[in-house]
Amino acid sequence: MTSEPGNGRTLLEIADLVTPMTIRVAATLGIADHITAGLQTAEQLAAETDTDADALNRVLLHLVGAGILTKDGTGRYGLTGVGEQLRMDDRLHLNGGSGRPPWLDMKTAIGRAELSFVRLLDTVRTGEVAYHRHYGTTFWQDLSDESSWDDELYALAAQQIVFDGDKVAKAYDWGALGDVVDVGGGDGTLLVTLLRAHPGLRGTLVDRAAARASQTIREAGLDDRAQTIVGSFFDLLPRGAGGYILSRVQSDWCDADVRTILGRCAEAAGPGGKVFVVDEFATDEQAQADTATDLRMLVYFGGRERTRAQVRDLAGEAGLSEESIIRVGEWTIMKLTVC
Known part of the structure; x- marks a missing residue:
């Protein structure tokens, strides 16, 4: 050959x-x-x-x-x-150098998820999520059942936010909103960063593992300005906040689920309310080049790497219109208004 x-x-x-x-x-x-x-x-x-x-x-x-x-x-x-x-x-080191990436260790959440690529043909044939076909459960249920995997993913997400969180906090006048709801806010790293940068801001974090965020908030000394609620972004959210934030959420879900999540935020915000999608959107060129990440989203969750235009279209279907865009390094703050 x-x-x-x-x-x-x-x-x-x-x-x-x-x-x-x-x-x-x-x-x-x-x-x-x-x-x-x-x-x-x-x-x-x-x-x-x-x-x-x-x-x-x-x-x-x-x-x-x-x-x-x-x-x-x-x-x-x-x-x-x-x-x-x-x-x-440093197992969570992602940018080259020493430290094995988490997807190589089969005892980790990502390493385990990688093995579900053997079911890619099933996904191509049926559209079903390969992870579920391979393990008989969802990625998210496995995280709930195995605390060490949950810790690993939250730590990885927090690490990614730390790099640009301060820039995101300074790029917009979050304090003018009065109070925000961080929807699916993970361990609270982003919310704490926003509260520290804007002393007049108050915040509520909604997440399935809110106890972890409560600890982050408590250690930051911000108990008097923030609260946590155990919940899902597929359910009713606290109403009437000045803004609702979705950070690094949309790529983990299929189109129908993203529409539902955005719709829940719009419902809680009410007419004229504000929803902010904070994420690293792929450009058309990046989406075509980084096909491996897109396939991982498909295989793990049934999600996808989306461009800003794709998220904007889903937001429109959920009753939201794009008001403005702020670019912060690799991140983008998409400000949406409830129609």
Whole structure:
């Protein structure tokens, strides 16, 4: 089998499942961390990870051939530069460098979700969510059932907000709203950031795991200006606030669900009320280029990476019109008004 000129890989090499799965096994077992700690033979690593020495050694040998590990004449394994990225320095680190991405560790929520790609054909044929077909439950139900996975996803979301949260807080006069409802507000990181930047603002956070947000608010010393409510954005929301915020929510859901979520916000805001969608919208070019992220949304949740125009159209169907757009780095604040 020959490669196309300049391509460097055959179709079989591109479609190979062996190497991706051996990398995931190594990530899940913490092989890189154990090697760094001095456990460098297959026997030592197998004893530490409670695995079969022969089977593990065969996995490690494949990773040597893949350029992830090295092996010397005494049978001791080491890490290549690429292999260093499997170390646990920061599991939630997403932007290269050291620290394995969370989707490689099969014990994590994202790592588990990645395995549902084996059901992609079912999704293509039926439109059903691959995760549900593979596990018999939804991604969100699994998070509710497994607290460590829930913690992982909330930590990841908070990490992403921290990067640009201050810019979002300064980009709009949130204080003029008087009070806001952060709908599906996670661990409260964004709401706390807004309250700190606007001393006159009050806030309510609605989330299925509101206890986590309550702790964030309490630790920030903002109990007197914020409250939390255990609830869902598919249900009735507190009415009459100056603004309703949906941050990094829309891509996790199908079109029908996004319409419902936006409709609940519009219903609570009332005629002339304000709804803010704060997100990293894909441009048309980005949507065409970042197909992997879009497929993950499809496979995990039945969601999609949407452009601003696509969200605006769904908002229109939910009784909202776009009033203004504020761009803040990679983020966009879409201000909507209830018609």
